[in-house]
Structure formats: C-alpha cells, structure tokens
Amino acid sequence: MEKHITLPLTEELARSLHCGETVYLTGTVYTSRDAGHKRMCETLARGEALPFDPSDATIYYVGPTPAKPGQVIGSAGPTTSGRMDAYAPAMMKAGARGMIGKGARLPEVVDAMKKYAGVYFGAIGGAGALLAKCIKKSELIAYEDLGAEALRKLYVEEFPVVVIIDSRGNNLYENGRAAYLAAKKTD
Amino acid sequence: MREISGGQITDAVERLCIQANQFLPEDVRKAVRNCRDCEDWETARGVLDKIIDNFEIAEKEQVPICQDTGMACVFLEIGQDVHITGGDLTEAVNEGVRRGYEKGYLRKSVVKDPVRRGNTGDNTPAMIYTEIVPGEQIRITVAPKGFGSENMSAIRMFKPSAGLEGIKDFILETVENAGPNPCPPMVVGVGIGGTFDKAALLAKKALIRPIDSENPDPFYADLEKEMLEKINRLGIGPQGFGGKTTAIGLNIETMPTHIAGMPCAINISCHVTRHQTEVI
Numbered sequence: 177m178e179k180h181i182t183l184p185l186t187e188e189l190a191r192s193l194h195c196g197e198t199v200y201l202t203g204t205v206y207t208s209r210d211a212g213h214k215r216m217c218e219t220l221a222r223g224e225a226l227p228f229d230p231s232d233a234t235i236y237y238v239g240p241t242p243a244k245p246g247q248v249i250g251s252a253g254p255t256t257s258g259r260m261d262a263y264a265p266a267m268m269k270a271g272a273r274g275m276i277g278k279g280a281r282l283p284e285v286v287d288a289m290k291k292y293a294g295v296y297f298g299a300i301g302g303a304g305a306l307l308a309k310c311i312k313k314s315e316l317i318a319y320e321d322l323g324a325e326a327l328r329k330l331y332v333e334e335f336p337v338v339v340i341i342d343s344r345g346n347n348l349y350e351n352g353r354a355a356y357l358a359a360k361k362t363d
Numbered sequence: 364m365r366e367i368s369g370g371q372i373t374d375a376v377e378r379l380c381i382q383a384n385q386f387l388p389e390d391v392r393k394a395v396r397n398c399r400d401c402e403d404w405e406t407a408r409g410v411l412d413k414i415i416d417n418f419e420i421a422e423k424e425q426v427p428i429c430q431d432t433g434m435a436c437v438f439l440e441i442g443q444d445v446h447i448t449g450g451d452l453t454e455a456v457n458e459g460v461r462r463g464y465e466k467g468y469l470r471k472s473v474v475k476d477p478v479r480r481g482n483t484g485d486n487t488p489a490m491i492y493t494e495i496v497p498g499e500q501i502r503i504t505v506a507p508k509g510f511g512s513e514n515m516s517a518i519r520m521f522k523p524s525a526g527l528e529g530i531k532d533f534i535l536e537t538v539e540n541a542g543p544n545p546c547p548p549m550v551v552g553v554g555i556g557g558t559f560d561k562a563a564l565l566a567k568k569a570l571i572r573p574i575d576s577e578n579p580d581p582f583y584a585d586l587e588k589e590m591l592e593k594i595n596r597l598g599i600g601p602q603g604f605g606g607k608t609t610a611i612g613l614n615i616e617t618m619p620t621h622i623a624g625m626p627c628a629i630n631i632s633c634h635v636t637r638h639q640t641e642v643i
Contacts, residue, residue, distance in 0.1 A: 182512040208589035211480070231468075241427045241470040250468055251421070256511045256544050278602065279511070297516040300410060300602060301511060301546030302635045303417040323482045324470045336413075338604065349543050352605030356404050357598040 180334065184232035184273040189294045193339050195346035197299065200334040205234045205276065207328040210254050213263035214318055216327075220270055227318035227327055234274030234297075240314075240326035241304070249314040249330070251304030252301065254278040261285050268292040276337055287346050293327070297337035298348070310335040365499040367643055368448050369455035372501065375641045376459025379505035380435055382466035383639040384427045387418040391550070391574040391636050394611040397546060404448040406608025411548075412414075414601070414634055429635045433507030435460045435565065436491040436567065442498035453491060461485040472510070492564065504636040506571055512545035512631045518563055521625040522607040530555060530627050531590065537629045540592050543603020545631045550574060551613040552596065552630040565616040566630035571638050574612025583615045590615075601634075612636075 177196075181189060183203030193199065199217055208216065216226055223277050235354035241250030256279030257264075264275060278301035288294060288333050299307055313331035340348045350354050393571060395418075399411040421428040437456050441447075447455075464471060465487040467565025490508075517537045521529050523585025534553060541549065559566045577584040591613040620626060 205392035217395065239470060239472070241430050241431060241432060242468045245467045247426075250470070251427040253430050253433070255516065258544060265588045278546060280542055280603075297606075298419075298543075298602065298604075300413050302429045302633050303413055305421040305426050305428060306413060306417040308426070323484065324472065325482075325529065348605075352406065353598045353600065353603070354605075356407075356600060356607075359404075360598070 183234055185234050185275070185295065186271070186313050187293045190273050190295045190343050193342055195339050195342045195348050195351060197339045199337050199339060200333070201234070201337060202333050203331070205236045205274075205330050205332055207238050207240070208237050209237050209239050209325050209328060210259055211322045211325040212327050213260050213267070215319060217263045217266050220266055226270065228329065230267065231271040233272045234276065234329065235272055237275065237277035240308070243314070247308075247318060249308055249311050250283050252308045252311060254299040257281060264288065265300030268294045280349060281341060286341060286347070289343060290345050293343045295339060296341040297345055298340040299335075299337050301355055308334070364446050365442075366448050367501055368627065369450045369452065371456040371643055372447070372452065372503070373417070373459040375503050375506060375643060376437060376456050377463040377466065378514045379503060379639045379641055380460055380463025380469065380507065383467055383505050383507050383637045384432045385425050385637070386422055387428055387508050387635065388573070388638060390575045391611070391634070392418060394574050395548070395634060398611050402606060402608050404600060405532040405607035406604050407608055410601035410604060411608060414465040417486035424471070427469055428545055429509060430470055430604040431472065431509035432464070432597070433509045433510060433637070434473060435464075435486060436493050436506040437489045438504040438506070438510050438571070439491065439493045440496045440502040441493060441601040442500045444500055445452050456489050456491055457487040460487050460489045461579060501643045502640065503643065504571060504640040505636055509633060509635065510632050512628070512633045515541035515545045516629055517625070517629040518559070518628040520559065521627055523623070523625050525625060529625070533627055534590050534629060535593060535597070537631070539597060541631050542599060544632040546602060547599055548601055548608045548611045548634050550634070550636040551610050552632065553613065553615040554617070554628040554630070555615065555625070556618040557626060559626055562626035562628040563619060563630070565618060569616040570630055570632045570636055572614045572616070574614060583617060587613050587615050599615070
C-alpha cells in the first residue's frame with residue numbers, strides 16, 4: 177500500500193502508519209547522525225534547547241556528500257540506524273517522532289516508539305544519488321564543525337520510504353522475511 | 364630500472380578516487396541486473412529496480428553512487444624494477460586522496476583518532492597496502508569502503524578440527540548477524556588461512572576480485588557457488604525486506620597457514636562494491 181503524507185509527523189498521523197507501507201514524505205526533515213546525536217543528547221541532558229524544535233519532527237540519519245555547483249545537496253542515502261539507538265529514546269522523549277535510516281533497532285528503541293508513538297522509516301541504503309533528487313532545499317542549522325555530520329534542515333518532496341517499525345512495534349525485517357520464506361515453503 | 368614520480372601516483376589516485384565513487388564496476392552492475400531478473404519476490408524486485416536507477420543516475424550525472432564514499436583503500440603492486448622519485452610514496456597517495464575527495468565532491472569520512480574522534484577534513488589517511496611484484500610498473504587499485512557493511516565483518520581463529528563445516532557455518536552466521544544493516548544485497552569476501560591479519564587482508568582482496576570470476580581452485584570455486592546459494596536461501600532479501608537476493612556475489616581467497624590453526628575472516632560489502640584500477 178502507498179501513502180503520501182505531509183510532515184510534521186503528528187501523533188495521529190504516526191498511529192495511522194503500518195509496517196510494510198510505502199510512504200512518500202513531503203515537508204521538513206532534520207539530518208543528524210553519530211556525532212550530532214551525541215551533542216544533541218548532551219544538550220538535552222543539560223536541560224538546554226535543541227537547535228530545532230523537536231516536536232513531531234522527523235530525523236533523517238544521513239551524512240550527505242558535498243553539493244556540486246548547482247546541486248541542492250550531494251548524494252544523500254541513509255546511514256545505519258543502530259548507531260543512533262543509544263540516543264533515539266531521548267530524542268523521542270524530547271518530542272521527535274519520525275526516524276529515517278536503515279538496519280535493525282534495539283528493543284529499547286522499539287519500546288520508546290510504542291511509548292511515544294514513534295515511526296521508523298527505511299530509505300534504500302546505497303541509493304544516495306536517487307534519493308537526493310527528492311531533496312529540494314538544504315540549510316545548515318548547527319554543528320558546522322562536524323562536516324558531513326552537521327545538522328541540516330531539509331525540505332523533501334515525495335521522499336520514498338517504507339515503514340519498517342510502526343508505533344505498535346510491528347517490524348518489516350521480521351514480517352517481510354517470514355512472509356517470503358513462508359511463500360517459498362508453499363511453492 | 365624505471366623511474367616513476369610521486370606526482371604520477373598522486374594524479375592516478377586522484378582520478379581513481381573519483382571514478383570509483385561514480386562508476387560501479389561492470390561485474391557488479393551485471394550481477395545486480397541478473398539478480399533482478401531472477402528475483403521472485405515483488406518487494407525485492409522493486410528495491411533492485413531502484414538500486415539500478417541509482418547507479419545509472421550516478422554515472423550519468425557524475426555524482427557519488429552512495430553518500431558513504433568510504434575510507435580510501437589503496438592497493439599498490441609495485442614492480443621491483445621501479446624507482447619512485449620526488450618524495451614520499453605514502454604522501455603521494457594521501458595527496459591523491461586529498462585532491463580526489465575535494466575535486467570529486469566526495470564525503471570526508473575519516474576521524475583522526477578512533478576513540479577521541481575528530482574529522483581529518485580531507486579523508487586521509489588512505490589505507491595503503493603495498494606489494495612488491497616482478498616488473499617495472501605500478502598497478503594501483505582504489506577501493507573506497509563504506510562502513511555500514513565494514514562494521515558487519517567478522518574474523519574467527521578456528522581449530523583445524525572445525526574443518527569445512529566450521530567455515531560454512533561461520534559464513535552463514537556472519538551474513539545472518541549482518542541482516543539488513545550492510546545494505547543488502549551484499550558482496551561477501553572470505554579469507555581463509557595465513558595469520559590473523561593476513562586472513563583479514565585476503566577477505567578484503569576477495570572483494571576486489573570481479574564477482575563474475577571464480578577461485579582458480581575448483582574446490583573453492585564450488586564452495587563459492589554453494590555458499591552464495593545458501594545465503595540466498597536465508598530470505599533476508601534486498602534491504603532486509605525479504606526476498607531471494609541477499610548477496611550478489613561471494614569470493615574466497617586462501618593461503619597456507621599454521622599446523623595449529625585455520626583463521627577465517629569475512630569482509631562484508633554492499634551492492635555498491637567499488638574499485639577502479641590504473642597501471643602506470
């Protein structure tokens with residue numbers, strides 16, 4: 177099933193999404209990966225404000241290549257989400273709801289997703305040239321010293337993702353594989 | 364004795380860094396397309412179609428195939444009758460990486476200390492592997508290696524009694540543990556033998572050998588085929604969404620080892636397994 181949604185990702189919207197659905201996202205997403213998450217979580221621990229309003233925000237785990245002249249952004253596919261597992265529950269507690277990445281998540285993250293109505297989207301890993309075409313604006317908003325890991329505000333149009341883990345904890349990595357293997361068995 | 368200048372090496376490395384990141388090798392393209400045609404799961408076919416679109420866009424628009432433009436692994440086969448002039452070989456290679464990553468708009472992904480971190484800002488140092496070979500040429504291969512897949516690699520020091528079954532189980536276990544993380548479909552490099560470090564290097568070299576080639580020893584050629592088939596029965600599929608195509612290639616490299624051991628290293632790579640070569 178295909179859905180087209182406009183961000184921010186409200187609780188109602190998040191709860192309407194189901195594991196395995198293809199979703200096209202339009203709106204603002206924020207980029208952050210390892211070093212940026214570490215810094216944001218230290219900021220939250222000190223009780224200070226993040227560089228952007230996390231309420232209903234979607235965070236894209238990406239470190240893009242530099243833009244060539246005339247480009248909005250360079251290649252920009254997802255990085256492995258598991259490295260952000262240590263930080264994701266704190267980010268969701270602060271209000272961030274959507275995560276875009278690739279790869280498995282820890283049970284602690286899934287528990288936080290159930291608690292805060294979070295959604296974990298997967299973009300195609302290694303398809304950075306293709307995905308960059310859906311990014312229409314890119315603005316550096318913080319942590320410039322981190323280079324590729326700096327915080328960026330992106331405006332995306334019809335950005336293709338798949339719901340990997342929904343707000344009820346259903347997981348495509350488990351269900352998709354099981355469905356394939358079951359279909360092969362009955363062949 | 365033939366003289367080759369450091370500047371020639373720098374220029375070649377610069378070109379190879381850019382080319383390797385924009386143009387997927389023909390053997391990898393062919394394997395992805397073949398797997399697309401053989402894939403029997405609809406979601407998986409859709410993912411493979413997008414992967415094909417992506418490498419075609421990268422080539423046409425001369426942009427990186429993947430945003431993880433990797434650590435620059437540089438293999439140098441240096442003819443023993445070559446004299447390198449005009450400075451330090453390591454610096455010549457690093458200068459090539461520095462220029463290539465800047466001019467090619469490639470991502471700088473290297474930190475200066477593994478624990479204390481801090482980006483070096485120019486993607487240096489390169490991971491340099493030198494080998495002295497007969498002749499008076501230098502063969503340079505640049506293989507940018509992304510870390511989504513590198514992180515899923517593994518090494519084990521087996522007892523010889525573990526035998527072939529031990530190796531087979533380890534390959535499947537490593538792919539299973541990797542699951543959706545290394546951007547499947549993967550390329551699997553297996554190194555067996557040597558010492559702890561040599562096994563890892565063999566695994567890395569296995570990733571550079573074209574995936575439409577086979578090990579010259581029929582015993583290992585058969586093992587390559589058997590293990591690729593077994594991996595593609597796991598059901599992980601492209602991106603881990605389920606399907607037949609979990610790996611598009613598996614290469615094995617071996618060398619003699621000690622009477623007491625059987626080291627085995629598995630270097631996992633993704634569908635963007637990149638390498639370009641030039642001979643000076």
